[in-house]
Amino acid sequence: MLAVDIIRKKRDGAELTSRELEFLIEGYVSNSIPDYQLAAFLMAVYFQGLNDEETAALTLLMAHSGELLDLKEIKGVKVDKHSTGGVGDTTTLIVAPLVASCGVPVAKMSGRGLGHTGGTVDKLESIPGYRVELSPEQFVSQVNKIGVSIVGQTAELAPADKLFYALRDVTGTVDSIPLIASSIMSKKIAAGADCFVLDVKAGRGAFMKSVEEAVQLAQTMVEIGSRAGKETVALVTDMNQPLGRCIGNALEVKEAILTLSGKGPQNLTSLCLELSAEMLVLAKAAENREKALQILRSKLQNKQALSKFGELIKAQGGNPQVLDNLSLLPQARCQEAVLSTQAGYIQEVNPLALGQAAVLLGAGRRTKDTVIDLAVGIELKKQIGEKIQAGEEIARAYANDAALLRQAVPHIKGSFTIAEEQPSSPPLVYRKITANNV
Ligand code: URA
Numbered sequence: 247m248l249a250v251d252i253i254r255k256k257r258d259g260a261e262l263t264s265r266e267l268e269f270l271i272e273g274y275v276s277n278s279i280p281d282y283q284l285a286a287f288l289m290a291v292y293f294q295g296l297n298d299e300e301t302a303a304l305t306l307l308m309a310h311s312g313e314l315l316d317l318k319e320i321k322g323v324k325v326d327k328h329s330t331g332g333v334g335d336t337t338t339l340i341v342a343p344l345v346a347s348c349g350v351p352v353a354k355m356s357g358r359g360l361g362h363t364g365g366t367v368d369k370l371e372s373i374p375g376y377r378v379e380l381s382p383e384q385f386v387s388q389v390n391k392i393g394v395s396i397v398g399q400t401a402e403l404a405p406a407d408k409l410f411y412a413l414r415d416v417t418g419t420v421d422s423i424p425l426i427a428s429s430i431m432s433k434k435i436a437a438g439a440d441c442f443v444l445d446v447k448a449g450r451g452a453f454m455k456s457v458e459e460a461v462q463l464a465q466t467m468v469e470i471g472s473r474a475g476k477e478t479v480a481l482v483t484d485m486n487q488p489l490g491r492c493i494g495n496a497l498e499v500k501e502a503i504l505t506l507s508g509k510g511p512q513n514l515t516s517l518c519l520e521l522s523a524e525m526l527v528l529a530k531a532a533e534n535r536e537k538a539l540q541i542l543r544s545k546l547q548n549k550q551a552l553s554k555f556g557e558l559i560k561a562q563g564g565n566p567q568v569l570d571n572l573s574l575l576p577q578a579r580c581q582e583a584v585l586s587t588q589a590g591y592i593q594e595v596n597p598l599a600l601g602q603a604a605v606l607l608g609a610g611r612r613t614k615d616t617v618i619d620l621a622v623g624i625e626l627k628k629q630i631g632e633k634i635q636a637g638e639e640i641a642r643a644y645a646n647d648a649a650l651l652r653q654a655v656p657h658i659k660g661s662f663t664i665a666e667e668q669p670s671s672p673p674l675v676y677r678k679i680t681a682n683n684v
Pocket residue numbers: 330420425426427429430
């Protein structure tokens with residue numbers, strides 16, 4: 247077999263066999279196929295696409311390029327949840343303890359921030375003492391003991407994806423649905439859960455700008471899950487404004503604690519309930535969405551979800567007193583109220599611009615080696631559809647560097663569009679995709 251023949255075949259739009267895909271992936275991971283040939287292959291895929299069979303084969307080959315996590319020792323159905331990435335997306339910090347408080351084990355591997363989107367692992371590190379690295383044995387034993395663990399994704403997880411992603415990033419081949427779907431699902435499958443709930447974001451702050459594209463990505467991932475024997479449900483959800491009101495690591499931990507205490511922003515709370523309900527149904531802990539929602543609401547009300555978060559923090563070396571004393575989280579030295587010069591209704595809150603402003607403040611990485619500032623970020627005082635007066639606070643910026651604060655404020659202000667008429671709020675969930683309705 248020759249790499250050039252496989253590249254030519256895909257370039258001309260023909261279907262590749264699993265054997266051919268295996269030849270490319272194994273060859274690339276073991277260094278017998280050079281970057282330029284894999285880059286040419288990725289570009290051929292970008293233009294010609296992959297069918298469902300090819301996409302599933304590619305995903306499984308990538309998943310098996312390293313070690314697969316074995317969660318067999320954990321009793322019960324293991325459901326994993328994944329978001330394709332947004333701004334202010336604090337859902338994992340809420341969903342994991344909430345679902346665990348219903349008796350469904352949550353063994354979760356999470357990532358760090360990427361570009362303008364935040365990452366769960368960075369957020370958790372703002373809890374004093376919290377350790378994101380556990381051995382596989384500690385991880386499994388903690389889930390058996392308290393029902394939940396959230397750790398960082400190890401480098402051994404789907405190494406082919408890591409290599410592919412680095413090449414895609416510099417060859418203009420990131421935004422291809424089969425490549426995104428196989429990249430995400432290879433890591434999910436390698437992380438060992440039995441079924442998956444996917445939160446596929448659509449809108450200005452997401453990879454997929456339109457609902458149609460997001461639905462296509464969701465369908466592709468659900469199909470991969472089915473073919474791998476793992477039941478998968480996807481919700482296509484809105485990312486035309488940030489989720490909740492906080493952007494930034496410690497600020498989002500604070501927001502998660504408030505949400506688990508029943509005092510969170512409405513859109514964040516609703517989305518967490520919807521995602522958690524899908525997880526309970528997949529784990530057979532509830533008959534249907536409505537019954538699941540009932541159970542979940544009771545766990546928020548009786549504070550069992552909140553105390554599960556405390557158990558999680560304590561088990562991983564963190565200080566659970568943060569739940570009662572939010573000032574134990576890293577605090578920024580300077581803050582500034584961003585005031586509106588106009589009166590009217592909020593029409594748009596640009597999540598991409600706000601995500602970038604948060605990175606500017608130091609909440610995200612500008613280069614691979616940036617040390618992020620856990621304390622800084624943005625708190626939104628207004629969301630789409632809300633009324634504002636001239637001179638009223640529209641947002642608040644938190645920084646540890648006064649010069650950065652001055653730079654960020656105009657960007658934050660520019661993220662809001664205000665007009666006279668009250669717009670309707672964007673829907674939170676656009677579509678649900680299951681294996682049966684693909
Ligand atoms: N997230 C991933 O893990 N992979 C992609 O290709 C895009 C987003």
